[in-house]
Amino acid sequence: MSPPRGPVQIADLPLFDTVIDARSPAEFALDHLPGAINCPVLSDEERVIVGTLYKQQGAFEARRVGGAMVAANLARHLQQVFHDKPPGWKPLVYCWRGGLRSGSMVAWLRLVGWDAQQLAGGYKRYRGHVIEQIATLAPRLQLRLLCGATGSAKTRVLQALAAQGAQVLDLEALARHKGSMLGAWPGQAQPSQKAFETQLAEQLMRLNLSQPVFIEAESRKIGRITLPDPLLERMHQAPCIEIVASEAARLAFLLRDYAYLGDDAAALAAILDRLRVVHGHEVVNRWQDWARSRQLAPLFAELTRLHYDPHYARSQGGRLRQWATRAQLRAEALDEAGISALAAALLARG
Numbered sequence: 001m002s003p004p005r006g007p008v009q010i011a012d013l014p015l016f017d018t019v020i021d022a023r024s025p026a027e028f029a030l031d032h033l034p035g036a037i038n039c040p041v042l043s044d045e046e047r048v049i050v051g052t053l054y055k056q057q058g059a060f061e062a063r064r065v066g067g068a069m070v071a072a073n074l075a076r077h078l079q080q081v082f083h084d085k086p087p088g089w090k091p092l093v094y095c096w097r098g099g100l101r102s103g104s105m106v107a108w109l110r111l112v113g114w115d116a117q118q119l120a121g122g123y124k125r126y127r128g129h130v131i132e133q134i135a136t137l138a139p140r141l142q143l144r145l146l147c148g149a150t151g152s153a154k155t156r157v158l159q160a161l162a163a164q165g166a167q168v169l170d171l172e173a174l175a176r177h178k179g180s181m182l183g184a185w186p187g188q189a190q191p192s193q194k195a196f197e198t199q200l201a202e203q204l205m206r207l208n209l210s211q212p213v214f215i216e217a218e219s220r221k222i223g224r225i226t227l228p229d230p231l232l233e234r235m236h237q238a239p240c241i242e243i244v245a246s247e248a249a250r251l252a253f254l255l256r257d258y259a260y261l262g263d264d265a266a267a268l269a270a271i272l273d274r275l276r277v278v279h280g281h282e283v284v285n286r287w288q289d290w291a292r293s294r295q296l297a298p299l300f301a302e303l304t305r306l307h308y309d310p311h312y313a314r315s316q317g318g319r320l321r322q323w324a325t326r327a328q329l330r331a332e333a334l335d336e337a338g339i340s341a342l343a344a345a346l347l348a349r350g
Contacts, residue, residue, distance in 0.1 A: 007120035008092060010129050016092035016117070022101045023123065031194035033094065033126055034202050039077045041070045041101045070101075074108050082109075090115045098122035127194065130201040137204040138230035141169075144346075145235055147217045147316060147326065148243035150180065150308035151250030151300075153257075153334040153342075154216045157243065160343035161214050167207055169215045174199045177223030180308070182271060184223065186260045196225050214346065217320065236319055240326035241346060245334055247304070253334040254300045262294045279306065 013019065019036040021028050024047045028038040042050060046069045054062035085091075091109060093116060095101035102118050109116035119125070146154050155172055162168040176190050177183050184190075191199070207213055215235060220227055227235075245253075261268050269288040276284045283306070290299040317323045329345055331338055 008117045009120060010126060013092065016090050018089070018091045020091050020093045020105065021123075022093055022095045022105050027096070027123075030192045031123075031127075031198055033123070034198065036094075037081070039081055039105070041073050041095075041105055042066065043069075043073070046073075070104050074105060077105075078108070078112070085114065087113060088115075090117075092117050092119055094119035094122045094126070096122050097124050130194075130198050133201040133205060134197060134228050135230045137201075137207075137209065138228065138234050140209045141204075141207070141215075141231075141234055142209065142212045143169075143234055143238035144212050144214045145217050145238040145240045145320065145322075146214055146243070146346075147240050147320070147323075148245070149250065149312045150304055151254040151257075151334075152243040152245050152331070153253050153339050154243060156253075156257075156334075156339045157342050157346070158214060158216055160339050161346060164340075164343050164347060166343070166347055167211055167213045169203060169207070169213055171200075171216065171218055171222060171227065174203070175222040175225040177225065179218055179222045181274065182258065182261060182268075186263075190223050190225060193225060197228060200228070200231070217316070219315070237321055239322050240316075240320055241349070242326050242328045243331055243342060244328050245331040247301075249331060249334045249338075250304065251297065251301055254304070255296055258296070258300070261291075262296050265292045265294055275307065 013033070019033055021032045021036040021038045022041045023032075023038070024040050024042055024044045025038060026044045028036075028040070032038070046066070050062050050066040050069070053065055091114060093102040093105045093109070098118055098121050102122060106116045106118045121128075146157060148154050155170070155178070158168050158170050162170075172178055172183075174191075174196055176185050176188050178185070190196075215238075217235065217240070218227060220232060268291040272284055272287050272291060275287075283302075287299055287302065290296070320326075327349065329342055331342055
């Protein structure tokens, strides 16, 4: 099917060969349409220069200087990124609101002979689409809420469920964070809030809403990412399945899953310093001594017993409306075989 000749809408995105984000690299890094490539018509520095000129000397001077920058950048993209595109290539271009930046690129691409089109409303319109999809689809999800105390391998069970064919919504994977105080992924920054929501909306649109979707119980925030209210409310209403494992099984899992924390003892000790108000100097000093000497077993055992387990006991019944009628699955071990068996048992329950 050929792309439309009039204003291009979000529903038309699959009709194009390439989606091009003409905004600056900083804007692109914050969030962008899924699969888009960044070919800025103004760099971050150039955008600041043009904006300053507009404020200080007016639109004409800003456009005179900015026009030369845009022309140079478009020439570079034609020589590098677009040099091998065939005559029948169909690109879609967008900027912030579907204005001058994307319009200038579309004009140049059409002069070459490509059937380039401009996304109506630009990224701003797509951002509204993301918010609308989350608000519309989240309340319709047939969620199964996977609960369990810290170290119950809930995320690994979700991954095993996905491998066995279940529908899964892995929020921690989207947020690139394990959710707890110690949950930052090593060497990976979290996405922006907007980028998280874009990925979430894309996943929601792929789900079969008539079939169950397994999801891990989360608090409102996963690291610095805030869960959208429509999804959080649906999670709080969902049927609960609790994984029940022994302290020994949980500790063994935590020592495997968080082994990397021993690689930076000073950073781990610094994180633990946040708990002084809750647990006092004596306890936190002991935990920091274990952290600095890389004794993770006693550290994790006490953190679980004194910090995480009491919080878990208080929080579940207060926010999960079906907690009192939860199903329970007991796990003897949380190794690979045990996690796979838990996933199979969950699927057997339906």
